[in-house]
Amino acid sequence: MAIHFVDIARIHVKAGNGGNGAISFHREKYVASGGPDGGDGGRGGNVIFRADRNLSTLMDFKYKRKYVARNGEDGRGANMSGKGAEDLIVRVPIGTVIKDAETGLVMADVSEQDKDYIIAKGGKGGLGNQHFATPTHQIPRYAKPGFKGEEYDITLELKLIADVGLIGFPNVGKSTIISTISSAKPKIANYHFTTLTPVLGVVRVDEEASFVAADIPGIIEGASEGIGLGHDFLRHVERCRLLLHVVDVSGCEGRNPIDDFKLINTELKSFSEELSKRPQIAIANKADIATEEQIEEFRAFCEEEGIQLFVISAATRQGLEELPGIVFNELQKLPPVIIYEPEFVKPEIVEDGNAFNIFRTDDGAFNIEAEWLVRILNGTDVDDYESLQYFQRRLRDSGIIDRLEEMGVKDGDTIRIEDFEFDYVI
Ligand SMILES: Nc1nc2c(ncn2[C@@H]2O[C@H](COP(=O)(O)OP(=O)(O)OP(=O)(O)O)[C@@H](O)[C@H]2O)c(=O)[nH]1
Ligand SMILES: [Mg+2]
Numbered sequence: 255m256a257i258h259f260v261d262i263a264r265i266h267v268k269a270g271n272g273g274n275g276a277i278s279f280h281r282e283k284y285v286a287s288g289g290p291d292g293g294d295g296g297r298g299g300n301v302i303f304r305a306d307r308n309l310s311t312l313m314d315f316k317y318k319r320k321y322v323a324r325n326g327e328d329g330r331g332a333n334m335s336g337k338g339a340e341d342l343i344v345r346v347p348i349g350t351v352i353k354d355a356e357t358g359l360v361m362a363d364v365s366e367q368d369k370d371y372i373i374a375k376g377g378k379g380g381l382g383n384q385h386f387a388t389p390t391h392q393i394p395r396y397a398k399p400g401f402k403g404e405e406y407d408i409t410l411e412l413k414l415i416a417d418v419g420l421i422g423f424p425n426v427g428k429s430t431i432i433s434t435i436s437s438a439k440p441k442i443a444n445y446h447f448t449t450l451t452p453v454l455g456v457v458r459v460d461e462e463a464s465f466v467a468a469d470i471p472g473i474i475e476g477a478s479e480g481i482g483l484g485h486d487f488l489r490h491v492e493r494c495r496l497l498l499h500v501v502d503v504s505g506c507e508g509r510n511p512i513d514d515f516k517l518i519n520t521e522l523k524s525f526s527e528e529l530s531k532r533p534q535i536a537i538a539n540k541a542d543i544a545t546e547e548q549i550e551e552f553r554a555f556c557e558e559e560g561i562q563l564f565v566i567s568a569a570t571r572q573g574l575e576e577l578p579g580i581v582f583n584e585l586q587k588l589p590p591v592i593i594y595e596p597e598f599v600k601p602e603i604v605e606d607g608n609a610f611n612i613f614r615t616d617d618g619a620f621n622i623e624a625e626w627l628v629r630i631l632n633g634t635d636v637d638d639y640e641s642l643q644y645f646q647r648r649l650r651d652s653g654i655i656d657r658l659e660e661m662g663v664k665d666g667d668t669i670r671i672e673d674f675e676f677d678y679v680i
Contacts, residue, residue, distance in 0.1 A: 263315035270298025272377035272400025278331030295379030296336035299323030355407035359598035377401035396641035416468035419491030422500035424472025430568035478524035503538035542567035619668035
């Protein structure tokens with residue numbers, strides 16, 4: 255069965271890098287040598303997620319999987335700062351939960367309209383050489399490169415925001431119920447899996463009172479192993495405060511409503527222990543074609559289990575008048591719709607930290623891994639004596655030279671830092 259509804263996606267987001275600081279010196283006619291006037295780099299663009307009421311699936315993300323914000327502009331001479339880049343706004347349906355793909359930890363729950371969820375932060379711009387002049391060092395020939403923008407592989411999962419979720423076997427009448435008590439008009443038909451995509455409906459109790467209900471595809475035994483439409487759709491009722499568990503009390507398809515009820519709860523449990531503990535109201539539907547004994551048998555089961563029961567017929571509307579009011583009152587006793595708190599902690603970017611790692615490769619070269627050092631190297635004019643001195647000072651201050659000597663570095667050995675390579679000179 256082809257399912258066109260897309261409610262899960264994996265994408266890559268990258269914020270813009272900060273622009274590089276400029277190396278420049280003030281120049282004027284008849285002025286021999288001016289001071290440093292290299293401007294700062296601009297900030298890289300953020301990747302921001304926003305909830306959009308007009309979207310209902312994550313379909314777009316199936317085709318476009320890379321979202322890259324622009325880099326900040328480099329600084330220029332005459333103290334001109336580079337322009338910051340515009341943010342990249344990515345629109346998703348309300349209720350999209352964003353997780354770090356690697357750890358599975360929640361980064362954001364895009365559940366509020368008009369709110370910016372910054373997922374990848376743009377890099378700061380680097381400082382221009384105007385900042386590095388000191389009384390003893392008046393011609394700084396180095397500037398700082400911009401910081402890298404954050405970059406993540408993320409997953410998007412749509413978890414609808416609804417107070418109430420309708421669950422049950424296929425064909426028990428879930429869609430018929432939601433279509434009679436709410437504004438939603440889902441497809442209703444006498445076959446299994448009529449509903450393929452979740453549907454939200456607003457149920458009005460009176461002028462002031464209303465709640466949102468979600469109708470999802472039917473669940474069958476083995477759904478947790480992927481039978482039927484699987485149980486992925488349960489994700490859409492995960493936030494619900496209350497579940498309306500619908501059974502066909504007439505057993506018109508030759509099944510037993512008590513068995514059905516237990517089976518669905520088993521499937522629920524294998525999907526999520528937490529969801530299986532969510533409060534439920536049993537809805538015995540199709541009472542119009544059920545016998546008194548059938549209804550009583552189910553009622554006895556519910557009483558024994560301590561489950562609140564509601565007997566209705568969505569076809570004749572018997573009992574449906576009262577249902578919204580009862581559900582609404584029940585909701586008043588329950589906690590609000592679940593919003594997922596961010597739990598992912600971004601790795602900290604330490605400016606000019608001194609952490610490094612050195613290892614020897616097969617060819618005998620010493621490889622230095624240190625992000626801060628690469629940043630300095632990128633901003634260093636290797637032909638310039640002063641900036642080279644600055645670079646060497648950082649090598650010494652950070653303990654890299656000591657470590658190299660411990661490791662037995664000799665004159666003429668190759669030192670490698672990412673793409674840079676040079677000979678070690680004592
Ligand atoms: N006799 C009777 N038939 C009903 C009642 N409620 C629904 N039906 C019929 O049952 C069939 C299935 O109804 P749906 O509302 O599509 O069932 P569903 O649970 O949404 O089914 P799926 O979307 O396939 O999971 C339709 O033919 C409805 O007309 C009822 O109270 N009494
Ligand atoms: Mg349906």
